[in-house]
Amino acid sequence: MKLGACYYPEHWPEDMWADDARRMADAGLSRVRIGEFAWSRIEPEPGVFDWGWLDRAINTLHAAGLEIILGTPTATPPKWLADQMPDMFAVDVHGRSRGFGSRRHYCFSHLGYRAEAARITRAVAQRYGNHPAVVMWQTDNEYGCHDTTISYSDAARDAFRFWLAQRYGDIGSLNTAWGNVFWSMEYRGFDQIELPNLTVTEANPAHWLAFRRFSSDQVISFDKAQIDILRELSPNRDVMHNAMGFVTDYDHHDLGQQLDVVMWDSYPLGFLEMFPFSDADKAAYVRQGHPDIAAFHHDLYRGCAADGRWGVIEQQPGPVNWARHNPAPLPGMVRLWTLEAMAHGAELVSYFRWRQAPFAQEQMHAGLLRPDSQAAPGLDEAIQAASDIADLGEAGRPIKEVALIFSYDAEWITQTQPQGEGLSALWAAFSIYTALREAGLNVDIIPPRADLSGYAMVAVPCLPAVPDQLVSALKAFDGSVIIGPRSGSKTDELSIPAGLAPGKLKALFPATVTRSESLRPGTHHAGDGWSATRWLDHLETEAEAELVAEDGMVACWKSANVRYCAAWPEGALIAEIARRAATEAGLEPVTLPTGVRVRKTDTYIFAFNYGNETQQVTLRGIERLGSSALSAAGVAVFEAS
Amino acid sequence: MKLGACYYPEHWPEDMWADDARRMADAGLSRVRIGEFAWSRIEPEPGVFDWGWLDRAINTLHAAGLEIILGTPTATPPKWLADQMPDMFAVDVHGRSRGFGSRRHYCFSHLGYRAEAARITRAVAQRYGNHPAVVMWQTDNEYGCHDTTISYSDAARDAFRFWLAQRYGDIGSLNTAWGNVFWSMEYRGFDQIELPNLTVTEANPAHWLAFRRFSSDQVISFDKAQIDILRELSPNRDVMHNAMGFVTDYDHHDLGQQLDVVMWDSYPLGFLEMFPFSDADKAAYVRQGHPDIAAFHHDLYRGCAADGRWGVIEQQPGPVNWARHNPAPLPGMVRLWTLEAMAHGAELVSYFRWRQAPFAQEQMHAGLLRPDSQAAPGLDEAIQAASDIADLGEAGRPIKEVALIFSYDAEWITQTQPQGEGLSALWAAFSIYTALREAGLNVDIIPPRADLSGYAMVAVPCLPAVPDQLVSALKAFDGSVIIGPRSGSKTDELSIPAGLAPGKLKALFPATVTRSESLRPGTHHAGDGWSATRWLDHLETEAEAELVAEDGMVACWKSANVRYCAAWPEGALIAEIARRAATEAGLEPVTLPTGVRVRKTDTYIFAFNYGNETQQVTLRGIERLGSSALSAAGVAVFEAS
Amino acid sequence: MKLGACYYPEHWPEDMWADDARRMADAGLSRVRIGEFAWSRIEPEPGVFDWGWLDRAINTLHAAGLEIILGTPTATPPKWLADQMPDMFAVDVHGRSRGFGSRRHYCFSHLGYRAEAARITRAVAQRYGNHPAVVMWQTDNEYGCHDTTISYSDAARDAFRFWLAQRYGDIGSLNTAWGNVFWSMEYRGFDQIELPNLTVTEANPAHWLAFRRFSSDQVISFDKAQIDILRELSPNRDVMHNAMGFVTDYDHHDLGQQLDVVMWDSYPLGFLEMFPFSDADKAAYVRQGHPDIAAFHHDLYRGCAADGRWGVIEQQPGPVNWARHNPAPLPGMVRLWTLEAMAHGAELVSYFRWRQAPFAQEQMHAGLLRPDSQAAPGLDEAIQAASDIADLGEAGRPIKEVALIFSYDAEWITQTQPQGEGLSALWAAFSIYTALREAGLNVDIIPPRADLSGYAMVAVPCLPAVPDQLVSALKAFDGSVIIGPRSGSKTDELSIPAGLAPGKLKALFPATVTRSESLRPGTHHAGDGWSATRWLDHLETEAEAELVAEDGMVACWKSANVRYCAAWPEGALIAEIARRAATEAGLEPVTLPTGVRVRKTDTYIFAFNYGNETQQVTLRGIERLGSSALSAAGVAVFEAS
Ligand SMILES: [Zn+2]
Numbered sequence A, B, C: 001m002k003l004g005a006c007y008y009p010e011h012w013p014e015d016m017w018a019d020d021a022r023r024m025a026d027a028g029l030s031r032v033r034i035g036e037f038a039w040s041r042i043e044p045e046p047g048v049f050d051w052g053w054l055d056r057a058i059n060t061l062h063a064a065g066l067e068i069i070l071g072t073p074t075a076t077p078p079k080w081l082a083d084q085m086p087d088m089f090a091v092d093v094h095g096r097s098r099g100f101g102s103r104r105h106y107c108f109s110h111l112g113y114r115a116e117a118a119r120i121t122r123a124v125a126q127r128y129g130n131h132p133a134v135v136m137w138q139t140d141n142e143y144g145c146h147d148t149t150i151s152y153s154d155a156a157r158d159a160f161r162f163w164l165a166q167r168y169g170d171i172g173s174l175n176t177a178w179g180n181v182f183w184s185m186e187y188r189g190f191d192q193i194e195l196p197n198l199t200v201t202e203a204n205p206a207h208w209l210a211f212r213r214f215s216s217d218q219v220i221s222f223d224k225a226q227i228d229i230l231r232e233l234s235p236n237r238d239v240m241h242n243a244m245g246f247v248t249d250y251d252h253h254d255l256g257q258q259l260d261v262v263m264w265d266s267y268p269l270g271f272l273e274m275f276p277f278s279d280a281d282k283a284a285y286v287r288q289g290h291p292d293i294a295a296f297h298h299d300l301y302r303g304c305a306a307d308g309r310w311g312v313i314e315q316q317p318g319p320v321n322w323a324r325h326n327p328a329p330l331p332g333m334v335r336l337w338t339l340e341a342m343a344h345g346a347e348l349v350s351y352f353r354w355r356q357a358p359f360a361q362e363q364m365h366a367g368l369l370r371p372d373s374q375a376a377p378g379l380d381e382a383i384q385a386a387s388d389i390a391d392l393g394e395a396g397r398p399i400k401e402v403a404l405i406f407s408y409d410a411e412w413i414t415q416t417q418p419q420g421e422g423l424s425a426l427w428a429a430f431s432i433y434t435a436l437r438e439a440g441l442n443v444d445i446i447p448p449r450a451d452l453s454g455y456a457m458v459a460v461p462c463l464p465a466v467p468d469q470l471v472s473a474l475k476a477f478d479g480s481v482i483i484g485p486r487s488g489s490k491t492d493e494l495s496i497p498a499g500l501a502p503g504k505l506k507a508l509f510p511a512t513v514t515r516s517e518s519l520r521p522g523t524h525h526a527g528d529g530w531s532a533t534r535w536l537d538h539l540e541t542e543a544e545a546e547l548v549a550e551d552g553m554v555a556c557w558k559s560a561n562v563r564y565c566a567a568w569p570e571g572a573l574i575a576e577i578a579r580r581a582a583t584e585a586g587l588e589p590v591t592l593p594t595g596v597r598v599r600k601t602d603t604y605i606f607a608f609n610y611g612n613e614t615q616q617v618t619l620r621g622i623e624r625l626g627s628s629a630l631s632a633a634g635v636a637v638f639e640a641s
């Protein structure tokens, strides 16, 4: 695995560049990402390009032996461009145009901006497409960040109507598919359809779902235009994009299919603070992040990549600036995060950023260097990680154990119609992922269309609309299967299937969900050490009632190799189900100490301690790095025996 | 009492209609409501009507012996109509036009839409006004639902100015009435008056109150236009409207005076979740709803009806789709709710809906049938209720015990100027209602103008502006009277009366409120088993200090037959006051077991257990239905002895 | 110290005026503020003035011996004026124009309204500038109240561009100063710059800070225009403005420099409820307000006044109307508040309002009289206070002990970039102020440019950008110094200084802050009786680690006479640091009983009990008023020995 850094030569005096490059190389970094926010320096006036500084920056980095990942600067169009087309901004859900002054200030549906984005991409690619230092391209930056996938602009409305006409052909088909007879919502032409925001009460969920799918497709096609230009003008270089954490507004599986590599931006402490983890977890892991945040995304984005190539292009090296509260990582965490990425098969971990900028929005975001160019605590950990990696060599091929099925479409369906506040397919997946990982199992998070061969166990946390291909694959699968609530409960147009839930999954698990409930937090059905909470599915089935609450509520049904978890898959309930399923699948679930996680390849077993106390881990294999007395933020690597 | 269902033939293949009709009749249902959302099917293009399907639907239902309640479809104008008049939408408090895509997307003040609503009402009434199956009309659907009474549109502003000119005659009178000299808010003409939203700090409360009254009047006149057409074209049929729960934005007493029957839509579980009940109540009654939600509205809407005719046109039969959390009712609750309506004198309970729709917004809203046409749990309970009703015959005439005075105007005044967050006349009324009902008393909720004869006791929970008629009636009344805080504290123009509060009520209770406070939750004055909380009135009076807190705060004053509750009327305080007043009035307050409620007619005593445990009830009378060991969700009926 | 009242003759029949005036004088009041909301009565039609009523009102008050403070009515322009220039309203952060119907409905940058404000000020000053009864002017009313300093209007945008051009000269300087190279935010001209609201993610903090400074300057220049007219037309009268509590949106130090007297509006109970005090404090002090609310503002606004002249122009006399909850003050509090102002050196305490108005927005706001003209509880306390003041004579000259440095600019910087939710320079200052006052110390809150001579101790709670003048003054200061976290951490353009924090303060305290963190509430580093919380600064320094947490976190560093508090300065931590610093400075910190506060002059020691229990205070000096057994809301005054 390579290490790298994100660097902004335009932020620093030119006479600092060579020394920066040297220090990067000395620290064991071999790749450097640049350029993704530099449009106003590349093209300071319309049509007037200033390549000189960037030529020199690239050559300086190249001279130090660094490989360059070059970004297209389309996330930050300059003010002069925005002034040329004031309707290029996205419009928010309240109908307000968003403005200039930060970044990502464009609507994916604006044709004028699409042309400009293609123009600047072509210009940069023409200049540097064959430069020997340039080994990879990044398209744009963090699609979807700051709620930028979905726009309620006129441009979006017009494009949505066109997209609908393409999808449904005639308006009657759309009316039928959406059930528009309900509440007299029938349209007489595609040009009558509005965006689903600002309605009196909720819009038709089918309307929302179509709009979510359209909005995702706009991101994918915007990205594809850049990829096509880059492949034309910069042959034999990889193209990647940097996804964010917990962003689900566009379909990363779709994006991954058109990229060479999927990368992501890993900020475990910021994500812990900003996403709905429990207060207990937020307190316990304040300086580490929840132990599964990084791993979940590693396993998710690896599953998004066409050929499994992935990496971390932005790794948190210290406190960030953007969360409600911004603590520093526990000493050791920067190294731990780096090696956890290695254990999951990353090809690169690149730290964001090389040096903390003293100005503008991110001035309180740490770098490997402090603003005064002294080493920040993260730098030593990066150097240590480089040494560890050199010591370990290749991470080894992953052991396949559990496939966890996740789809972005499922997340949009459950966000559109959660039935119970705060519940969705993503968080069902995260919750099951945690249970599996606490049992020491390797998990691959894969799309419904992925191949299930080689796995001992499959979990489908929540997949309301089930593709036929998955049904076939699951029927052919003879390992253990866990199906979570709401799976199979919807058609592809977000209606209830003819024979009720679990719809197509009846082929696998013969049952009918006669009623679905959602419960407020605190209400539960108590079982033997577990509780059924939040989402309940009531089944008519010949299956065995495997876990039954004291009041008779069945929390888990079992039919042959398939278990149906009939409540929100959390805590002791899903842990018990996962443990039973894994054992039957021939896996060996363990009980890891609190905060400890492992990841297994054919070469190594990696162990990581996200907790605040030293923990003793007992794993088969010879100690290769660290020891089985795993200190807080500690890493141990054992040779697989 | 009759039973019925809400049915949408336009949602289902025509070949299912006859079987649906037969099954309804078999289940003991005799009435079916249809048509209220079908505008786009009745008039698919402007001026082009398609009556065929509706003719056949009505005839099919008729053939099965069902009586039809037909709705005017004005809550769901089609898209082609909205496109003709894009300014017909209501505008929200933030100044944003609301859009097409759900329902109730019109502003009550838009003259163009008023004309269209009259046109379609006339068309439907002409077609079916004399059809033998049609026994009742419903105007529109759920006025005020989804915050649709109040609109900040230009149409509303223009109509408001006209309304003000009618009310005040000259602008000087308005300036004086509102006290516009304050902060130089004086107007020089009615055309200078704006709507009270988006001001810098709060607008004049008198301005708000006038706007609230105007907004209510717009609903009433909109409704009246439909009633006039229906009475003209469909003689000898009843006209009703379906009110929602806890909607107070328009004056239901006014509405009731122009209807033949007042009906309402009873969703106890959704209301429990969405309204400010305590967390403890939300946990205890998650599957039952608070024990007083349905009864409160029964007693309230009965008091709204000109001749006391009322019913439940939409009864929750299982989980709904629209609350934050949507649990299923406890087994037995659908029957319990039905019989509780009977006990309060309903003429109809109609379940919403016959069959769960598999598409669009309400696809997760249960029906009596599942989407696959199998019986949902609610159907069996409806059948049981039909059998119970047949068994019991007439419910009997209600026993008059306590009159509780509520006015919508009072609610608007207290919402406009709550002085203490979250407090209002409605919740004062609900709180006293609960105390009375926990004491086993029959309560009628009536407007200030209603006749008090026959009652042993009157409660005025919170009536800031007191009509002269009520003062006279109370002076003539020799039973027990309870007056709650803030009563009499305002003039009709929301100012402080010349002699201070309780204003006109001084005729009844000689006192002066020298100071009114509001306290944050948690602050209280502790008494002997009770506390004075939230709203405090300090009185100068010769009355007896009946309940005095340890620190000297007087929570209840007594003068002759009148008690003044000088704090927020909740919990043990109002229970104690109610008990004393009732005992003096010759009523016999009891202490019902937790969760148990009763309702008494001259024929029967009904007992209902909303709790989670079996309770023993000891009531005079012979067991006629059920037993005095009342299980959770159980009903017992005793013959009045 | 004089006493007074705020009076609105235009609200009352003319035949009540003389009696009101007589009763004021009888109560011991000598000053009366009038006129500040009377524009629509002074100029009912454009250009048509009605002076008669105001002439008579002034003469009536004068005849009773009262001195008049006359307000310019510019906070309440009439509707006819707003209709002439509909773009005069401020625009809120969401882009919505605010409207007519309350007060303060103007944008400070609107040139048309500025001309109108000057015109009416000139008219009033011409009429009454030389009237013998008029002794003081008030400009406008409560600048900034109801969030009215900052406007996002087109007028504001245009004025901001002009202001920026004045400040930066050329656009390149602005780009460099703000670091606009970051995210390609570079501008090519001042006319490209937008306001910082409605951006996609946060705007550049330097952009925000400039806009905050500009917005403050607009208030100052708006006010200056009135002052110039008043000084021209009303020679030898004082000009003051009435500031609100906890309003920091404009720079009160700047305002104070152009006024003769700074006054403020003291509503301790409303402020307690509406500002982020702990729930425990809100419960403990529900009827008193937090013990430091009034004193903090007394000491702050005294420091704003050019010559130290200040007063309370609006003193809460009973419950207010505008907080979420509005309790009554504990008996005695109105007197206590009055004498606390005296102890801090006020020249006037004026009660708001003379008589409670029965109409419009503030009808639930108590006065000294009830709406029925009877005495409200506050009147007796005012009379008692007048007697106490007469008894005591002059308050005496204040003892200088601790100087606390606060700047509005610091507050804007920390609001712009809090790094940790809810933390800011203001609340750091309030927290340290409380610790000092609990130790019985006199505190002056002064701007960074103020003279430090005479103080034994200086506290700099949080001053990110440090003026050179303060650095010099602190270097020359040989008493104890406390520096709070984030001090010196920013340049004047909100970037990180070249050598990192504490920037210029390194001259005083040799250290480098290598890392700054913010922690969520509940996370802490436990020390010996104290905790390090919320904001943490990590230092490289040769200084002594004076307070070290169990885990090694250093919470307080000490170097010579300077202490650096490296965590949020709250609770036991800052109390311990303050105590150590004070003792070293030769002050004698005490431990006052809970809720008790003192203030010392060269003549008296005043003691106030804000608690709910009687407390024994042991102070040197002879009892002059009250006794050392200090009852709840009690005041005692001792002659300084
Ligand atoms: Zn990033």
Ligand SMILES: [Zn+2]
Residues within 6 Å of the ligand: B142, B265, B314
């Ligand atoms: Zn309904």
Ligand SMILES: [Zn+2]
Residues within 6 Å of the ligand: C142, C265, C314, C352
């Ligand atoms: Zn004020």
